[in-house]
Amino acid sequence: MDFNFSDEQTLLGESVERFVQDNYDLETRIKLANSKEGFSSDYWNTMAELGWFGMPFSEADGGFGGNQIDTMVMMEAFGKGLVLEPFFASIVLGGNALARAGSEEQKAAHLPSVIDGSKRLTLAYAEEQARFDLFDVTTTGKLSGDTLTINGAKSMVPSAGAADTFVVSVRTSGGQMDKNGISLVLVDASADGVSVDDFPTVDGLRAGEVTFTNVEVPAGNVLGEPDNGFDVLSAVARDAILALSAEALGAMEILYKDTIEYTQEREQFDHALSDFQVLQHRMVDMFVEYEQCKSLLYRATLEVVQGADTADRTVHALKHLIGKAGYFIGENAVQLHGGMGMTEELRVGHFFKRLVVLDTQFGNADHHLEQFAA
Amino acid sequence: MDIDLSPEDLAFADDVRSFLADNAYKAGEDFGQWRFEWFEKAKAKGGWDVPKWPKEFGGPGWTPTQHYIWERETARANTPWDMPFGVGMLAPILMGYGNKEQQERFLPPIRTRKQNWCQGYSEPGAGSDLASLKTKAELSADGSHYVVNGTKIWTTAAHIADWMFCLTRTDDSGKKQQGITFLLIPMNDPGIEVKPIITLGGAHSVNMVYINDVKVPVTDRVGEEGKGWTYAKGLLQHERTGIAGVSRSVFALENLKRNAASVKRGNGTLLDESGYAKKLAELEIDLMALEFTELRSLASASAGAAPGPESSIMKLKGTDIQQRTQKLTVEAAGIFGPAWGKSKVGPDFGRAGMGGYLASRAYTIYGGASEVQRDVIAKNVLGLKKSSGK
Numbered sequence A: 001m002d003f004n005f006s007d008e009q010t011l012l013g014e015s016v017e018r019f020v021q022d023n024y025d026l027e028t029r030i031k032l033a034n035s036k037e038g039f040s041s042d043y044w045n046t047m048a049e050l051g052w053f054g055m056p057f058s059e060a061d062g063g064f065g066g067n068q069i070d071t072m073v074m075m076e077a078f079g080k081g082l083v084l085e086p087f088f089a090s091i092v093l094g095g096n097a098l099a100r101a102g103s104e105e106q107k108a109a110h111l112p113s114v115i116d117g118s119k120r121l122t123l124a125y126a127e128e129q130a131r132f133d134l135f136d137v138t139t140t141g142k143l144s145g146d147t148l149t150i151n152g153a154k155s156m157v158p159s160a161g162a163a164d165t166f167v168v169s170v171r172t173s174g175g176q177m178d179k180n181g182i183s184l185v186l187v188d189a190s191a192d193g194v195s196v197d198d199f200p201t202v203d204g205l206r207a208g209e210v211t212f213t214n215v216e217v218p219a220g221n222v223l224g225e226p227d228n229g230f231d232v233l234s235a236v237a238r239d240a241i242l243a244l245s246a247e248a249l250g251a252m253e254i255l256y257k258d259t260i261e262y263t264q265e266r267e268q269f270d271h272a273l274s275d276f277q278v279l280q281h282r283m284v285d286m287f288v289e290y291e292q293c294k295s296l297l298y299r300a301t302l303e304v305v306q307g308a309d310t311a312d313r314t315v316h317a318l319k320h321l322i323g324k325a326g327y328f329i330g331e332n333a334v335q336l337h338g339g340m341g342m343t344e345e346l347r348v349g350h351f352f353k354r355l356v357v358l359d360t361q362f363g364n365a366d367h368h369l370e371q372f373a374a
Numbered sequence B: 001m002d003i004d005l006s007p008e009d010l011a012f013a014d015d016v017r018s019f020l021a022d023n024a025y026k027a028g029e030d031f032g033q034w035r036f037e038w039f040e041k042a043k044a045k046g047g048w049d050v051p052k053w054p055k056e057f058g059g060p061g062w063t064p065t066q067h068y069i070w071e072r073e074t075a076r077a078n079t080p081w082d083m084p085f086g087v088g089m090l091a092p093i094l095m096g097y098g099n100k101e102q103q104e105r106f107l108p109p110i111r112t113r114k115q116n117w118c119q120g121y122s123e124p125g126a127g128s129d130l131a132s133l134k135t136k137a138e139l140s141a142d143g144s145h146y147v148v149n150g151t152k153i154w155t156t157a158a159h160i161a162d163w164m165f166c167l168t169r170t171d172d173s174g175k176k177q178q179g180i181t182f183l184l185i186p187m188n189d190p191g192i193e194v195k196p197i198i199t200l201g202g203a204h205s206v207n208m209v210y211i212n213d214v215k216v217p218v219t220d221r222v223g224e225e226g227k228g229w230t231y232a233k234g235l236l237q238h239e240r241t242g243i244a245g246v247s248r249s250v251f252a253l254e255n256l257k258r259n260a261a262s263v264k265r266g267n268g269t270l271l272d273e274s275g276y277a278k279k280l281a282e283l284e285i286d287l288m289a290l291e292f293t294e295l296r297s298l299a300s301a302s303a304g305a306a307p308g309p310e311s312s313i314m315k316l317k318g319t320d321i322q323q324r325t326q327k328l329t330v331e332a333a334g335i336f337g338p339a340w341g342k343s344k345v346g347p348d349f350g351r352a353g354m355g356g357y358l359a360s361r362a363y364t365i366y367g368g369a370s371e372v373q374r375d376v377i378a379k380n381v382l383g384l385k386k387s388s389g390k
């Protein structure tokens, strides 16, 4: 048994963490979140130059041959600064789907520019009626000759406004809830009939409603076999949960540590708040939940990397715990900061909001509890 | 034991319901104007504009049961929030400790809601430990006025208030609860500076208030110098029961259930999701119990008993229930929870839900934080003493 990171992974983690520390103070983040793009193109380019986008892709695809552990290391560090650049959307979602399902030709056409940062992808998978069910797809794709015609709408598409190309789940056959009959297809954001309504979410990130009206794309844009997209979609969702959970872990660490620091400085009733036993115990509980999340994150990530039979179930367990602990740690960080915790001036509130949003992405705590128990 | 209302109470409830229905806000009306007129009509009903004021000050002199009915019916009708600072907080203090001139000067404009007040208690260094406040009020040599200097924080509505009632320190030689003086300060004084504080939902409701050399005539001091703490403390009890908002929670829960039932999930609705359904049921059970805690306290108040520990229990449990209701609203919105504010996506309740949830986190912080509330119950109800060790 070995729970240590490789030297490369340790270095990677340190370098991402340093970047976050140097570049992601709260003031900068707020400014970037409120800018037109919602993130920094300069930071995006720096990340590309540092090679971070190539990390999870195989060497054959032009990457560094890393796996979910490398992504975990990066996402945890991103979580400590609530990084805004669309790494998750472009690499963990879009790029991942392309790498998993694309033909050599499709990969060669897109992956190099995804890895060098000149092209951004995202995954358009959720629909208004579907809640958290990836297989509930009503957006249609009709194949006729060499053309696929797409009609429908996708909701809460991560970083939609920043994407050049969408990977879209469409129904090419079967009924609304069938796992068969779903295809993944590449659609350019600039294609005729695509409209993107991009808006800030409460955590300062961006999401978008993407509507497809008689959008015609070449049949060759379908990734892999038509009708067989669901397995890839599920695998991408699993990786997405691992990545989001790692981000959540980074955010939780900031929250519990900031709370410890604040309660040691703040005095009421002639005592540091940290003198009060009830607050000490609360912080202990926050810390214990954080450690539990870390353990389950490692467990789930290792099981996925090793292809264990139990991996899916463990990932459900992970997202449940992250959702529950995220609320617990976030709400208590705010509570223990008193009024200060309620302001936009301290970072705890921002980290708390991110954790609340994380629970809504790729299934919330209740959804995964139900899947786990099933 | 008997939980039925008397025939008189039932008739009263009918009267209240038809008043609220007849005078409900109609889309398109000027809201501000409607509101002022609403209070005038409520006044004409016999003091319904100031339900909690005693009869000698123009209140309706209701029984506790009538108060309960009023709370319930206004919650059902979802009447707009009535800012508590003037009518609910300052007025009782003026009635109890103010002089006749102050009562005549301030109670009428407070009653019409045309004069807005804010509560200047908390300071950067004085939150839960309110009595450690430092805003200094020095009596002038001729004894005609105080010169006030200090900083207040979290002052709700300071930016729209005409006046602030304020706790100041006139003496720091004794126990910290002594030497606190209750002053009334006009917000248009040039020595007052208000700076907004933006809270998590992006809303501006609280402020910093800087007080620089503001002269307050001694005639704007309420009661005796150095007794302000006693005046303010009695009132916190009321504030707590108000914050508990049991009646509002009952209808908020009904609303939540309707919203959750409108959320499709596969072939059913969100109510079929086991985790969600369980949390909703637990919430309802807690609320059913709290409704009866409120009724028990009403019954003992009707029998003339002094208010018991219920106000702290109700603050503690009532705010917990409100927060869980808000959280379940966010969860009901599913993937659309984060799409708040100006976006147009997802269910309507979802876009309002996130702001409501974030704002609700303050309910366990203000009006006596939950941790402090537990201290109060431990000490005053359970008789548990803190020892400083051996």
Ligand SMILES: Cc1cc2nc3c(=O)[nH]c(=O)nc-3n(C[C@H](O)[C@H](O)[C@H](O)COP(=O)(O)OP(=O)(O)OC[C@H]3O[C@@H](n4cnc5c(N)ncnc54)[C@H](O)[C@@H]3O)c2cc1C
Pocket: A266, A268, A269, A273, A276, A278, A279, A335, A336, A337, A338, A339, A340, A342, B118, B119, B120, B121, B122, B126, B127, B128, B129, B153, B154, B155, B156, B157, B206, B362, B365, B366, B367, B368, B369, B370, B371, B372, B375
């Ligand atoms: C939205 C909002 C509106 C407000 N409006 C007003 C207003 O209009 N006027 C006004 O005067 N004030 C107002 N307040 C201030 C409010 O009353 C204070 O926030 C409250 O008293 C808590 O003080 P604090 O924020 O300084 O937190 P602190 O007192 O610093 O407390 C921080 C944390 O420590 C805990 N704690 C403190 N002491 C103890 C102890 N002895 N044992 C265990 N735990 C303890 C608290 O429970 C809390 O969790 C408002 C606050 C908010 C958030």
